[in-house]
Amino acid sequence: MNLLEVGGLTKRFGANAAVDGLSFAISQGRCMALLGPNGAGKTTTLKMLSGLLEPSSGTIRFIGEARADIRESIGYLPQYPSFFNWMSGKEFLEFTAKLARIPAKEAASRAKELLERVGLKDAAKRKISGYSGGMKQRLGLAQAVIHRPKLLILDEPVSALDPQGRREVMELLKEMKRETTILFSTHILHDAEEISDDVMIMDRGHIVVEGDLQQLMRDHGKPQIRIKVGNADPAWVQGLRDRPFVREFEFALGLITLQVTNLHEARESLFREFVDQGLEIEGFEMGQTTLEDLFMKAVQA
Numbered sequence: 001m002n003l004l005e006v007g008g009l010t011k012r013f014g015a016n017a018a019v020d021g022l023s024f025a026i027s028q029g030r031c032m033a034l035l036g037p038n039g040a041g042k043t044t045t046l047k048m049l050s051g052l053l054e055p056s057s058g059t060i061r062f063i064g065e066a067r068a069d070i071r072e073s074i075g076y077l078p079q080y081p082s083f084f085n086w087m088s089g090k091e092f093l094e095f096t097a098k099l100a101r102i103p104a105k106e107a108a109s110r111a112k113e114l115l116e117r118v119g120l121k122d123a124a125k126r127k128i129s130g131y132s133g134g135m136k137q138r139l140g141l142a143q144a145v146i147h148r149p150k151l152l153i154l155d156e157p158v159s160a161l162d163p164q165g166r167r168e169v170m171e172l173l174k175e176m177k178r179e180t181t182i183l184f185s186t187h188i189l190h191d192a193e194e195i196s197d198d199v200m201i202m203d204r205g206h207i208v209v210e211g212d213l214q215q216l217m218r219d220h221g222k223p224q225i226r227i228k229v230g231n232a233d234p235a236w237v238q239g240l241r242d243r244p245f246v247r248e249f250e251f252a253l254g255l256i257t258l259q260v261t262n263l264h265e266a267r268e269s270l271f272r273e274f275v276d277q278g279l280e281i282e283g284f285e286m287g288q289t290t291l292e293d294l295f296m297k298a299v300q301a
């Protein structure tokens with residue numbers, strides 16, 4: 001069942017359409033990753049969905065909700081969240097709960113429960129100014145869900161974090177997606193592959209790819225071999241593109257990437273040729289093309 005339906009959503013800044021006629025739906029209980037290069041229109045889209053930016057045209061329909069209640073159904077974590085650094089984590093959450101018109105007693109109990117959930121129980125009474133980036137982001141997630149929204153919208157929730165902070169927030173998102181529908185933007189394709197059910201790739205204000213991630217990978221995934229060679233003659237390597245089993249060929253920095261018609265046939269044949277040539281194989285990897293390959297194709301078109 002759809003939770004949100006968007007039709008012809010457009011935002012113009014002067015003559016420039018940052019978002020140009022987007023139509024898509026988000027199903028209840030799903031986690032959707034919004035991908036796209038810099039300037040694709042991701043933040044502008046998320047701001048319009050969150051009610052922070054007025055669309056130039058188009059419709060946003062929250063199924064089963066009156067327009068006035070939309071804000072209450074959405075939790076939003078901006079790309080650059082701001083906190084009152086002089087407050088403690090607990091004070092901040094109670095404050096945001098009050099802004100969401102949650103009564104004081106309920107606010108205190110939700111804040112306590114959430115601080116524990118996001119792993120900030122021991123830091124609850126410490127000032128936010130002393131929190132690490134990962135802790136702040138986890139507090140940001142807690143404030144975004146304090147009013148128990150139906151849809152959680154996150155703008156690049158992990159991109160500013162170090163690997164450890166990123167892992168903590170990713171684990172938390174994995175947990176949250178069990179009970180809330182999530183739409184998040186990211187530049188990190190691996191993160192999208194790790195937690196999302198659906199993906200939407202935008203480029204220059206338009207949707208270029210959209211759908212169920214597994215289905216997309218089944219439809220677009222192609223058998224691929226990557227070979228790292230130490231001592232190959234570049235002209236000979238270039239000649240590999242003419243083998244009958246090669247569909248696409250790339251050679252850069254000693255790495256040969258081949259999309260092939262049949263993995264096993266290609267492997268046998270390539271091994272034989274490399275041995276005959278006396279070439280040193282430093283790495284050999286067989287698999288399917290990845291979301292990154294799909295992304296690069298979609299945004300280069």
Ligand SMILES: Nc1ncnc2c1ncn2[C@@H]1O[C@H](COP(=O)(O)OP(=O)(O)OP(=O)(O)O)[C@@H](O)[C@H]1O
Nearest residue numbers: 013017018019036037038039040041042043044045
């Ligand atoms: N307030 C604004 N005034 C004018 N132009 C804007 C404004 N906000 C965004 N834009 C333009 O709209 C386009 C889309 O920007 P947006 O921030 O939505 O992209 P994005 O996909 O989120 O990019 P990034 O990955 O860099 O965050 C860009 O060309 C940007 O310069």
